[in-house]
Amino acid sequence: MKKNLLLSVLLTAGVSINMFAQDAPDPAIVQKIRDEGLKNSKVMEIAFNLTDVSGPRLSGSPGLKRAQDWAVSQLKTWGMVNANREAWGKFGKGWEVQKNYAAITVPYYHAIIAIPKAWTPGTNGAIKGDVVYIKADTITDLEKYRGKLAGKVVILDAKPPVEINFTKPDASRYTDSALNVMAAATPQESGGRGGIGQRRGNFASLLALRTALSAFEVKEGVALVLSQARGTDGTVFTTNGASYRDTARAVAPELETSSEDYQRILRLVKAGIKVTMEADIKTEFFTNDLQGYNVVGEIPGTDAKLKDQLVMLGGHLDSWHGATGGTDNGAGAAVMMEAMRILKAIGFKPKRTIRIALWSGEEQGLFGSKNYVTNHFGDSQTMELKSDQAKISAYYNLDNGTGKIRGIYLQGNAPAGPIFQSWLNPFKDLGAGTVTIRNTGSTDHVPFDALGIPGFQFIQDSMDYGSRTHHSNQDTYDKLSEDDLKQAATIVASFVYNTAQRTDMIPRKELPKPSPPRTF
Amino acid sequence: MKKNLLLSVLLTAGVSINMFAQDAPDPAIVQKIRDEGLKNSKVMEIAFNLTDVSGPRLSGSPGLKRAQDWAVSQLKTWGMVNANREAWGKFGKGWEVQKNYAAITVPYYHAIIAIPKAWTPGTNGAIKGDVVYIKADTITDLEKYRGKLAGKVVILDAKPPVEINFTKPDASRYTDSALNVMAAATPQESGGRGGIGQRRGNFASLLALRTALSAFEVKEGVALVLSQARGTDGTVFTTNGASYRDTARAVAPELETSSEDYQRILRLVKAGIKVTMEADIKTEFFTNDLQGYNVVGEIPGTDAKLKDQLVMLGGHLDSWHGATGGTDNGAGAAVMMEAMRILKAIGFKPKRTIRIALWSGEEQGLFGSKNYVTNHFGDSQTMELKSDQAKISAYYNLDNGTGKIRGIYLQGNAPAGPIFQSWLNPFKDLGAGTVTIRNTGSTDHVPFDALGIPGFQFIQDSMDYGSRTHHSNQDTYDKLSEDDLKQAATIVASFVYNTAQRTDMIPRKELPKPSPPRTF
Structure with missing residues (x-):
């Protein structure tokens, strides 16, 4: 059924069926890769070093630098060439938490999460300061708090989180029927190039209020601001409270507070019960080097005609700061490193050059x-291309958590469909067989796709990515599924x-038109 | 179907069907109670005061005393008589947390939960101290750590928690079929009096090792002990690390640590990577008053012949210390107080005296x-009864979380079945209709039952009691379901x-035989 559908898509797209012939994988090579990836895996050891050992990997932080240095050193140890931290331009300030303690002390003691x-x-x-509840619907509402906030802890209204979860387990995998729907999608449904923009509602006035409040808090000398985190039961989803830019406006210290702790404090102060808090938060900014870096490394091509051509694979290495980015994206970074190790371990001498890239700054905008x-391939706004744009066959990305690969998104690239279907054939027993014409967005294949380079992200089981780990304080090594990561590295x-x-490069879509600047 | 089954149980038990007549509830009264309980409810206000305002309510703690004092005062405000904190005997030391901070500082900073x-x-x-991994299978294994633990943080092996949850939502309610199975249970299945004992495996050697380790830690001057908490994703289930008794042996400071934080530290130290921690834990013991107290209060009986007879209702007010005992058992205590309020609010002048009791020391052994x-009714070991044992019609308990009432456990008391079935009839639209001959144990109706007094616990939907709230750091007011608590208070x-x-008292089972001392 899937094949028939793909065939009809193909014929529509005018693609020759002869493509199948060159794309039947060599069973002996597949077996070698499977043996190395499934039986001699180092993926958990890699993940351990990137997460537990390195710590949180916020872009620009010392933790990210530790992970990058380890990755470069490990790639070299495995025999990769040109392994280094490659600067990509100006990012901004590094930052890390060096002390994090807060508690209510009145009406009784309770340390908060x-x-x-x-x-x-x-x-x-x-x-140490009393908690003050601020009720401000407009900027002028702030006036009534003037002169009253110095040394205080500030709290605002926030809705309690959604009620007890009766319906869904924390984690899930794709069902066959969901995969069938994806496989049956048509090019008309693929939905453009994939979302790199951010939906902007009519939030201008809310934004203005927030900006005014933030400046007011600083000016009034607020000791600490509490904001309610998404998440329940001790899971705290994290965000940023200020810009990473060296020109960022000053803000007050702000704690993303577990919903249970936030709501408790809010209920007490709204009931007129005095709440006092103590806190000791130390954060450090790093401004010596404002550059952002990616880790790159290569297995050089060996074919005289093809070695200047590239195959790239990667995933972002940066994480949020509340945990160690186990699933976002320690998983993807470890899998891509492991895929490189597997290829080296089986003694592969590729025709084209293989290059891994572990990105940074992904969480701030790819x-x-x-x-x-x-820097390497061209400008996606003007569509001025560099010569290497024509020499990169494909970029493969992994950044949807710890779940195994179930297939691949074509990003609307119909001619790539039968090739990938053929390449997935030997992995159907591992649960990976779905090719969908659909797009997926929000990660690092998108800038490739936007410049007309075939860039792909695999379909992955979602596991507990949405409910527990994605950007949370619980995104640790513990949330990695060893079997899933082994499977993914083998397939990649x-x-x-x-x-x-492959004799030919991966077919390309029509080159996108120049476009005005977009917000990532 | 349920009724037919109950009838056959009844006929087997030789109970007259005439009992139904006197037990058909008066619809006008039911409507009054429903109006007051469902439309004018104060149950969330009560719960707020018992949880958020009072704080953690560990037996003997200042938090429990605050909640007890508030409950006594509230019962008086509502017009109850004889409301007071009634001493029940010697408990032990009060205890509370006054500072709770711990973090790893090497290889990087991370505050732990x-x-x-x-x-x-x-x-x-x-x-501040380095973490030392202790591997000891026998007491003699400890010797190799002698002289090496002063000022250190100690960690032991512990299995990682069970994997990602794909199968069950955090919370659930009873299905109709599960309730039907309970309703169809036979007296043979009721399983004795209900479990007040604790299963004791062959853990003697493990216990000896633990005791030796604990003494060793104290003697060696360990700075802090980490133990892995049950729970994931920031949920930490709590226990005690030493006895509440004033004669308790000294132990080292010990932190029940979230599984993610525990496993991270364990992986690092087992990999030979130095981990340093800083911590500041302050706990306070209270030894001025070693007595335990229950809160009691009454609506006095008004019938000349029956006013010396009693109906009791209650639930324990004490909680564990990691949160505010929202579902265990702020819920039950609030519902029972609200049931008293409802009865008073509708102007009820009962024939028999109604007495509420909010227990303490439940978590340490009922x-x-x-x-x-x-103290009031007699000794369940010798079966020497006091005269009041014959004057108490029934005791109703609530202590299975925030879930609504779905029915009642008969504790093997078949003759009570049709009475309760009749009393539940007006509440079937609220989901409560199941009467099961089965026992349930582990809470405060058990000592009544053990002395031949009809003591009952309601069947309640489990919600997220097992997965998230029961004894955890997440057992807060937020986990209370308002609609469920209103329903429960109305039915109680x-x-x-x-x-x-009722003309007659609730029928009794045969008086239990004297029994040797049991461990609660």
């Missing part, structure tokens, strides 16, 4: 990959192998 | 209820009303 918002300052040492693409290695050896 | 184990001492002020029963008020007015 909270994470400093990224790029916010710490408190002025150990502080900066690492976008700037890399601009095989895709990269096939792309490196 | 952890709760001091109940009745453990704090650290010696703010401490101490409050057991001692209350002993109606049961208590009916019991107070």
Whole structure:
């Protein structure tokens, strides 16, 4: 059924069925890759080093630098060439948490679960202050608090989180029927190039209020701001509270607070019960080097005609700061490193050059990959292309958590469909067989796609990515599924192998038209 | 179907069908109770005061005293008589947390989620120490650590928690088929009096090792002990680390640590990577008053012949210390107080005296209820009964979380079945209709049952009691379901009303035989 559908898509697209012939994978090579990836895997060891050992990997932070240095060193140890931290341009300030303690002390003692918002300052040492509830629907409402907030802890209204979860387990995998729907999607449904923009509602007035409030808090000398985190039961989803830019406006110290702790404090103060808090938050900014870096490394091509051509694979290495980015995206980074290791371990001498890239600045706007693409391949706004744009066959990305690969998104690239279907054939027993014409967005294949380079993200089981780990304080090594990561690395290695050896490059979509600047 | 089954149970038990006549509830009264309980409810206000305002309510703690004082005062405000904190005997030391901070500082900074184990001492002020992994299968294995643990943080092996949850939502309610199975249970299945004992495996050697390790830690001057908490994603289930008894042995400071944080530290130290921690734990013991107390209060009976007879309702007010005991058992305590309020609000002048009891020491072994029963009604070991044992019609308990009432456990008391079935009839639209011959144990109706007094616990929807709230750091007011608590209070008020007015007392089972001392 899937094949028939794909065939009809193909014929519509005018693609020759002869393409199948060159794309039947060599069973002996597949077996070698499977043996190395499934039986001799190092993916958990790699993940351990990127997460537990390196710590949180916020873009620009010392933790990210530790992980990058380890990755470069490990790629070299495995025999990769040109392994280095490659600057992609100006990012901004590094930042890390160096102390994080907060508790209510009146009406009784209770230490809260909270994470400093990224790029916010710490408190002025150990502080103690009463909690003040601010009720402001407009900027002028703020006036009534003037002169009353110095040394105080500020809290605002926030809705309690959604009620007890009766319906869905924390984690899930794709069902066969969901995969069938994806496989049956038509090019008309693919939905453009994939979303790199951000939906902007009519939030201008809310934004203005927030900006005014933030400045008011600083001016009034607020000791600490509480904001309610998404998440329940001790899971705190983190964000940033200020810009990473070196020109960022000053903000007050701000704690993303577990919903249970936030709502408790809010209920008490709204009932007129005095709540006093103590806190000691120390954060450190790093401004010596404002550059952003990606890790790159290569297995050089060996075919005289093809070695200047590239196959790329990657995923972002940066994470949020509340945990160690196990699933976002320690998983993807570890899988891509492991795929490189597998290819090296089986003694592969590729025709085309294989290059891994572990991006940074992804969480702030795909900066690492976008700037890399601009630096190496061309400008997606003007569509001025560099010569290497024509020499890169494909980029493969992994960034949807720890779930195994179930297939691949074509990003509307119909001619690539039968090739990938053929490449997935030997992995159907591992649960990966779906090719969908659909787009997926929000990660580092998008800047490639935007410049007309075939860029792909695999379909992955979602696991507990949405409910528990994605950007949360619980995104740790523990949330990695070893079997899933082994499977993913094996399949990625095989895709990269096939792309490196294929007579032709991966077919391309029509080149996108120049476009005005977009917000990533 | 349920009725037919119950009838056959009844006929087997030789009970007259005439009992139905006197047990048809008065629809006008039911409507009054429903109006007051469902439309004018104060149950969330009560719960707010018992949880958010009072704080954690560990037995013997200042938090429990605050909640007890508030409950006594509230019962008086509503016009109850004889409302007071009634001592039930010696409990032990009060204890509370006054500072709770711990973090790893090497190889990088990360504040951990952890709760001091109940009745453990704090650290010696703010401490800093390296983590030492102890591997000891026998007591002699400890010797190799002698002289090496002073000022250190100790960690032991612990299995990682169960994997990602794909199968069950955090919360659930009873299905119709599960309720039908309960309704169809036979007396043979009821399984004795209900479990007040604790299963003791062959853990003697493990216990000896633990005891030796604990003494070793103290003697060697360990700065802090980490133990892995049950729970994932920031949920930490708490226990005690030492006895509440004033004669308790000294132990080292011990933190129940979230599984993610525990496993991270364990992986690092087992990989030979140095981990340093800082911590500042302050706990306070209270030894001025070692007595345990229950809160009691009454609506006095008004019938000349029946006013010396009693109907009791209650639930334990004490909680664990990691949160505010929202579902265990703020829910039950609030519902029982609300049931009293409803009865008072509708102007009820009961024939029999109605007495509420909010127990303490439940979490340590049903101490409050057991001692209350002993003090007022007799000794369940010798079966020496006091005269009041014959004057109490029934005791109703609520302690299975925030879930609404779905029916009632008969504790093997078949003759009570048709009475309760009749009393539940007006509440089938609220989901409560199941009467099961089965026992349920582990809470405060058990000591009544053990002395031959009809003691009952309602069947309640489990919600997220097992997965998230029961004894955890997440057992807060937020986890209370307002609609469920209103329903429960309404039904309890109606049961208590009916019991107070019924011509006869609730039928009794055969008096249990004297039994040797049991471990609660």
